Amino acid sequence: MAKPWFDHREVAAAAAVVESGWVSQGARVTEFEQVVAALVGAAHGVAVSNCTTALHLGMIGAGVGAGDDVVVPSLSFVATANAPRYVGARPVFADVDPATHNVTAETIERALTPRTTAVIVVDQYGTPADIEPIRALAAERGLAVVEDAACAIGSTYLGAPVGARSEIATFSFHPRKILVTGEGGMVTLQDGDLAARMRRLRQHGMSVSTFDRHTSTDTVIEQYLETGFNYRLTDIQAAIGLVQADKLPAMIARRRELAARYQRLLADIPGLETVADPAYGTTNFQTFWVMLPDTFPVPRDEVLTALKQRGVNSRHGVTCAHEEPAFADLEPVSLPVSERITRRSVLLPLYHDLSEHDQDRVVEALADVARRPTGRRPSAHGGPA
Numbered sequence: 001m002a003k004p005w006f007d008h009r010e011v012a013a014a015a016a017v018v019e020s021g022w023v024s025q026g027a028r029v030t031e032f033e034q035v036v037a038a039l040v041g042a043a044h045g046v047a048v049s050n051c052t053t054a055l056h057l058g059m060i061g062a063g064v065g066a067g068d069d070v071v072v073p074s075l076s077f078v079a080t081a082n083a084p085r086y087v088g089a090r091p092v093f094a095d096v097d098p099a100t101h102n103v104t105a106e107t108i109e110r111a112l113t114p115r116t117t118a119v120i121v122v123d124q125y126g127t128p129a130d131i132e133p134i135r136a137l138a139a140e141r142g143l144a145v146v147e148d149a150a151c152a153i154g155s156t157y158l159g160a161p162v163g164a165r166s167e168i169a170t171f172s173f174h175p176r177k178i179l180v181t182g183e184g185g186m187v188t189l190q191d192g193d194l195a196a197r198m199r200r201l202r203q204h205g206m207s208v209s210t211f212d213r214h215t216s217t218d219t220v221i222e223q224y225l226e227t228g229f230n231y232r233l234t235d236i237q238a239a240i241g242l243v244q245a246d247k248l249p250a251m252i253a254r255r256r257e258l259a260a261r262y263q264r265l266l267a268d269i270p271g272l273e274t275v276a277d278p279a280y281g282t283t284n285f286q287t288f289w290v291m292l293p294d295t296f297p298v299p300r301d302e303v304l305t306a307l308k309q310r311g312v313n314s315r316h317g318v319t320c321a322h323e324e325p326a327f328a329d330l331e332p333v334s335l336p337v338s339e340r341i342t343r344r345s346v347l348l349p350l351y352h353d354l355s356e357h358d359q360d361r362v363v364e365a366l367a368d369v370a371r372r373p374t375g376r377r378p379s380a381h382g383g384p385a
């Protein structure tokens with residue numbers, strides 16, 4: 001399904017850090033922050049342990065607190081909906097656009113409550129959300145916007161990198177993403193004071209970083225200014241991330257090539273929708289999804305099994321948080337577009353060194369399932385349905 005593109009360069013970079021003896025929150029982390037901030041077009045980067053912790057800091061940075069409502073897409077990895085809860089707030093679910101699978105200003109507006117103080121906008125699977133109208137709505141209503149760009153490094157929106165327009169954006173470097181550090185995350189920001197606060201918060205609220213204390217000629221006695229966390233990234237991860245950042249343009253170019261090939265080869269399957277660039281931007285194709293039409297002869301979960309039986313790993317699309325037991329305490333909500341997408345989507349293998357031969361096998365396996373006669377199932381009373 002997914003595989004990082006690693007070679008001897010990441011191995012050498014990680015080994016050099018180990019040999020240096022400084023393995024956590026040191027010079028490589030600072031360098032990685034600068035490189036990612038520049039890539040994203042943000043003024044500052046704050047490296048953290050993963051995108052979930054980045055979202056937690058994002059909620060704090062956005063001033064979200066107990067009793068607040070935060071509008072989030074239900075159709076996202078569950079970390080998005082969990083983030084408001086880390087600060088005592090309530091997630092309120094918005095539906096998504098059927099073409100991009102992202103929230104829009106209209107779907108967010110429908111979900112606003114008198115207690116809404118912030119919105120988390122996800123660039124689902126790397127497809128940029130149409131964030132300008134959302135920012136305009138948020139400005140009108142005095143809401144903070146946090147962009148959960150976990151999957152979207154290197155995607156573009158209105159000609160600029162995703163994240164460039166956001167006060168706070170968060171990224172993931174998990175192996176399922178494109179730029180991979182093992183585990184890892186980054187908050188990118190425009191405001192230097194907020195970035196400094198987040199750097200303290202990731203390190204227990206300490207007034208001075210370990211690296212600055214170490215390199216100071218004076219004895220420095222730190223203070224703990226507010227309740228913080230251990231959300232540090234290691235230099236081993238950052239060193240790998242620096243090599244990966246260097247490779248990012250090549251990785252995205254290859255994914256876009258493979259995605260175009262998938263789009264072309266799958267065009268013959270009647271009614272099948274495939275992920276594509278929106279009119280206002282480009283996706284990095286972190287994931288290649290297809291949506292099965294209602295007329296597809298085989299139910300979605302059986303498609304996954306049929307592909308597996310042919311040696312092809314595929315996955316069901318992202319689930320809806322509002323249908324998960326963890327959110328059963330919230331008011332029931334109906335989100336027809338999200339619910340349809342979660343039931344009809346299939347994610348196909350896509351990674352840097354996926355060969356065209358293997359890609360052909362994926363396409364043939366899916367085309368084969370599409371040609372099956374529509375299944376007849378016994379009805380409840382035993383006769384044909």
Ligand SMILES: Cc1ncc(COP(=O)(O)O)c(C=O)c1O
Nearest residue numbers: 050051052077079150172173174
């Ligand atoms: C939209 C979204 N947000 C947040 C996360 C969490 O990222 P991490 O695994 O780095 O904590 C993910 C991971 O898949 C994601 O897809």
